[in-house]
Every structure is written in structure tokens, then in C-alpha cells.
Amino acid sequence: MTTRREFLVLAAASVGAAGTAQAQLDPNLAAQRKAAFEAAIRRVVGDAPVRPGKVKLDVPPLIDNGNSVPLSVAVESPMTAADHVKAIHVFTEKNPQPNVVSVQLGPRAGRARLATRIRLADTGNVIAIAQMSDGSFWSDSAEVVVTLSACLEEGLI
Amino acid sequence: MVNAIVNVPAQAKRGEVIEIRTLARHVMETGFRRTQLGELIPRDILTSFVCTYNGTEIFRAELYPAIAANPLLTFTTVATETGTIAFRWTGDKGFSVTETATITVT
Numbered sequence: 001m002t003t004r005r006e007f008l009v010l011a012a013a014s015v016g017a018a019g020t021a022q023a024q025l026d027p028n029l030a031a032q033r034k035a036a037f038e039a040a041i042r043r044v045v046g047d048a049p050v051r052p053g054k055v056k057l058d059v060p061p062l063i064d065n066g067n068s069v070p071l072s073v074a075v076e077s078p079m080t081a082a083d084h085v086k087a088i089h090v091f092t093e094k095n096p097q098p099n100v101v102s103v104q105l106g107p108r109a110g111r112a113r114l115a116t117r118i119r120l121a122d123t124g125n126v127i128a129i130a131q132m133s134d135g136s137f138w139s140d141s142a143e144v145v146v147t148l149s150a151c152l153e154e155g156l157i
Numbered sequence: 158m159v160n161a162i163v164n165v166p167a168q169a170k171r172g173e174v175i176e177i178r179t180l181a182r183h184v185m186e187t188g189f190r191r192t193q194l195g196e197l198i199p200r201d202i203l204t205s206f207v208c209t210y211n212g213t214e215i216f217r218a219e220l221y222p223a224i225a226a227n228p229l230l231t232f233t234t235v236a237t238e239t240g241t242i243a244f245r246w247t248g249d250k251g252f253s254v255t256e257t258a259t260i261t262v263t
Contacts (some may be wrong), residue, residue: 044198068225092223096189100223108175108215108235115231119187119223 020135033094040098041129044089045137050129055140057090057128066120066150071100075112075130085112087131094124119150163244165258169236177208177216178231181246187222201210203228205249224245236262 012126041050058072075085084107090100100118120126127141163176181203188200200222208216215234235244244256 004212072231095223096187097222099219099221101221102219103232104217106215108210108213108237109233111233111236113231113233115229117225117229119225 002072002130010123011033016083033096036093037093040091041127044102046138047136048135050137050139051128052139052141054138055088055130057126057130057140057142059126059142059144061142061144063120063146065076065148066122066146067148068114068117069120069144069146070089071097071118071126072113072115073140074114075132077130079107079110079112081107082133083128085109086133088112088114089131090118091127091129092118092120092124093126094122095119096121100126106157120144120146122146158254161244161246161256163242163256163258165242165260167259168261168263171236171238171262173236174233175236176228176231176233177242179206179208179244179256180227181206182227182253183246184225185222185226185228188223190223196203200226201249201252203252204229205247207245208232208234209236209243211242211244214262217254236260238262244263 023103054076056073057075059069065070069148070144077085088156089106091104092100101116103114105112123145125143126140129137129139139142160182162180166175169175174214184201186201190198192198201260202218202222206218206220216232218230220228229253239262242258243244246254
């Protein structure tokens with residue numbers, strides 16, 4: 001039970017916090033996130049083209065709670081010493097930080113499969129990029145609708 | 158309290174692709190959340206995970222704040238020889254947990 005005094009202190013503090021939060025919220029936040037998303041992908045792939053295909057990203061199309069979203073990635077590859085998947089990277093468009101996970105594997109993995117649980121701040125695209133041993137990059141993306149976001153305060157745009 | 162759970166089949170045939178499931182206990186505080194008073198909660202996450210099979214690295218993952226609390230990682234490997242599979246998670250504030258599992262390959 002919150003007393004009247006505690007309530008007043010909290011109310012005053014939250015007004016103050018809201019003021020600073022407002023001052024920090026950039027009107028171009030969406031554009032900045034998109035730029036950060038593209039920059040993060042460029043850091044991984046460099047100038048190489050990223051082609052759609054070979055990768056299968058499995059993530060539910062509608063999420064109740066963005067704090068825990070099951071995600072799995074499977075890449076078509078024989079996984080031999082000559083032809084295998086070297087790395088799988090996952091990025092999101094709307095999170096405060098675009099990187100989600102980067103894994104390195106090799107022919108000893110047998111199959112290029114990965115499953116984990118991620119956080120999503122807002123409705124947007126999730127993309128998985130696979131780096132092959134021959135240096136080519138393949139990707140798959142999915143649009144996910146999030147009803148309750150993870151890290152609410154920063155997630156609202 | 159256990160800090161990590163790994164699920165590795167106890168036995169496998171040589172050359173068989175086995176699935177390894179791992180779960181670590183960690184809050185994965187993102188560093189983007191604020192307290193009721195508006196102060197930023199400092200980041201505290203697991204940053205890396207490495208899996209070795211008889212000393213040879215077979216899988217490595219770099220984790221970011223966008224990984225949900227209590228990180229679950231599922232991946233596969235080829236059962237090559239009898240031995241131990243070791244797992245190591247490291248993170249912010251000097252966090253480090255290791256776990257091992259043994260596998261018999263026939």
C-alpha cells in the first residue's frame with residue numbers, strides 16, 4: 001500500500017524523470033535506429049552483397065510479450081570442410097541496439113541450426129544473415145508484431 | 158542453486174548429429190531500463206558463450222542485450238569421439254560459469 005507521502009514523492013520524481021526523458025527523445029529516433037541497423041549489418045558483411053535465400057528464420061508473426069521471443073535459424077548447407085556455414089548473425093530493426101546474437105560454427109556442427117530466445121522492443125523486422133565458407137552472405141527476414149514491448153521506456157517511438 | 162543446465166545425450170553413434178541445449182541463469186539486464194526514479198539501470202549481461210569438445214572449440218556465440226533473460230542456446234554438433242563437452246559463459250562484472258557433460262560415442 002502506497003502512503004500519500006510516498007505517492008507525492010514518486011509523482012514528483014516521475015514528472016522530473018519524464019521531463020528529462022522527453023528532452024533526450026530525439027524526433028529522428030526511428031531514422032537513427034534504421035541507420036544503426038544498417039550500419040551494424042555493414043560492419044558484419046562489409047561491401048559484400050547479401051542475397052535472400054538458403055536461410056530459414058523461424059519466429060512467430062505475433063508476439064504477446066517482447067521480453068521472450070522464441071527464434072530459430074536454419075541454414076541449408078552440407079556442412080563439409082569445403083562448404084559450410086561460418087557464422088550466423090541476427091539483427092532487429094527497432095531495438096535500441098540492432099545486434100541480437102552472432103554465432104560462429106564450422107563443419108563440426110553437422111547442421112547449421114540455432115535456437116534461442118530474444119527480446120523485441122517494437123513491431124518491426126528481424127533479419128538473420130549467414131556467412132558461408134566461400135565468403136557469400138545469405139539472409140532471411142521476418143516481420144514481427146509485438147503487443148507488449150521489452151524495455152518499454154526506450155521502445156516507444 | 159544451479160547456474161547453468163546443459164542437455165547433451167549420454168550416448169551417441171559415431172558421426173551422428175546431436176543436439177545440445179544450454180540454459181544459463183542470468184538476469185541479462187539490458188542497460189536501457191530505468192528505475193521508478195528515472196535512473197538508468199547499468200548493463201549486466203552475458204557477453205560470450207563458448208563450447209569445446211575434448212578441447213576443440215566447436216561453437217561460439219556473442220550475446221547482446223537483446224537476448225532474453227536466462228539465455229537459452231540450442232545448437233548441433235557431430236559426435237566424433239568419447240569425451241567431455243565443456244561450456245563456458247562469460248559476462249559483465251566478471252561473471253563466469255562453466256559446465257561440463259560427458260558423452261560416450263560408440
